[in-house]
Amino acid sequence: MTVTVQVPATTANLGSGFDAIGAALSWHSFVTLEPAEGLVVEVVGEGADKIPRSESNIAVCAVKTLLKELPEGIAEPLHSGFRLVLDNRFPLTRGLGSSAAARVGALVAANHLLGEPFSVQQLLKLAADLEGHADNVVPALLGGVTVAVPTESEVVWLRFMPPSEIRIALLVPEFALETEKARSVLPSSVSRTDAVFNIGRAALLVGALATGQFDRLKVAMQDKLHQPYRQSLMPWLPRVFEAAMDAGALGVHLSGAGPTVAAWCVDEKSAETVAQAMWQSLKAVGVNGFWRIVSLDPDGAKIVHRG
Ligand code: HSE
Secondary structure: OOEEEEEEEEEEOOOOOOOOEEEEEEEEEEEEEEEOOEEEEEEEEOOOOOOOOOOOOHHHHHHHHHHHOOOOOOOOOOOOEEEEEEEEOOOOOOOOOHHHHHHHHHHHHHHHHOOOOOOHHHHHHHHHHHHOOOOOHHHHHHOOEEEEEEOOOOEEEEEEOOOOOOEEEEEEEOOOOOHHHHHHOOOOOOOHHHHHHHHHHHHHHHHHHHHOOHHHHHHHOOOOOOHHHHOOOOOOHHHHHHHHHHOOOOEEEEOOOOOOEEEEEOOHHHHHHHHHHHHHHHHHOOOOEEEEEEEEOOOOOEEEEEO
16 A cells, blocks of 8 residues: 655745745655555655654654544554655755645645545645645645635635746755745835735736736736845845846746745746846856746646555
């Protein structure tokens, strides 16, 4: 009895939609889970040298949280322990939702082995509580472009695919940035002017993506709530944004808490031009990195092998 779940990288915020809007990307990691005696954790790929193999592993915690929530009386196959394999294909601590992917992958795998006792809604709530914010876990589970609004009792969400193809050029700087650190530079309150600036743009962003009016993205992705403050940790941000827009991007934003930059482009060719321009401008200030072109992942977490 074994199950492997494919789970996408995700980009959160999309500029104006701080802590609410996200999207699933065509760049995947894999989580395999099966019953075993005791706890066995294997990690291959990204982060294999530093991710803990113990109880403190975030995917192990996710499985254990799910097991604790099990309704009484369910005879579960994981009671003696489990073997968990994390095959990480996209980088960690770069604003690409690796922790959300590990947690969502583990929850979906465990739920499957247990006979699906939890609904999607319950899995989302568990994942969002573990993660502390819902903007990566919702697209990781559901795919597409998402809006996630946690309430006291549940995560209220919206999920859609834009009506036409779009490509996203990702510039991934070669340095780690913990989300916690990137949140520590944010102010605890903001002015009404800045709040209003973002509210209109976040609404415009959802409408523009849902209806395919991509020419609105330039303004819709602008932000005053987090990116200007995070610039203190990434001083090169304005010049990379400028390089992306000058090279023809539709809109550009910091991916989640950063340091990855995501530039939305009309097609593959444009995305390559934009990626090169961003990479050059980063290199010019002495920061290494690499780029990758992705599209939106419509599926979210899905089981790719069961045996
Ligand atoms: N939305 C959160 C932030 C997490 O910007 O801090 C993104 O991964």
